[in-house]
Amino acid sequence: MMVFNVHFDVEDMEGKTVLVFLKPQNPQRDYDIHAWRVLTGSAGATERFSYEDRIETDLSSTGNAPDEQIISARVAVQPGQLLQTVSPAGLSPRLQPAPTSLAQEKLTPQQCGVINQTNPFIQFTCNWYVGGHPVVSMPKVDLNMTVSFEMVPGQFYFxxxxPPLAGQTYIVQNFSDMTQYVAPITATEVDVNLTRPGGLWTFEFSAS
Structure with a gap:
């Protein structure tokens, strides 16, 4: 586990928040990127959060009416593991482990994956979480399609x-506007100092 201490070393946040993102490997343009953490510290405050590489996934699908959204149970998944989506008796999709042989065929040892094997076919969005917080949603997963999730290890984007609106997401291109931090492999605690010299929001990092 890694702990971050974010110091808001500014006179006024001007109603802004600090957003922290994790970046999946090879993100596609249609992915919906979530702010993994939203820090609402005020000027002079210190806000702490932790990172642990526990990966989970769930599915969002449409119910009988277009405005009905059904979200499956969230399931923990390990790198190299493939989950298959089934729709028992035509009910909403749920996740269960796929055969190891299929996982080895579809994934690298670093990837987690979900394959759509619903019958009758149901299209869904696959949502991925790290440490209990959302990272990315992969939309429009079709029949027999496999989506994979792999973390870029030790990289954080600030x-x-x-403040994001409820349900607001970001696009892959937004990563170019962020400050990237690559944590040392041995780091257990990181101090992040937010300042604003010359009106420019600036992050400085110190790991221990």
């Missing part, structure tokens, strides 16, 4: 932005 930005100052307006």
């Amino acid at each position: 930005m100052v932005a307006s």
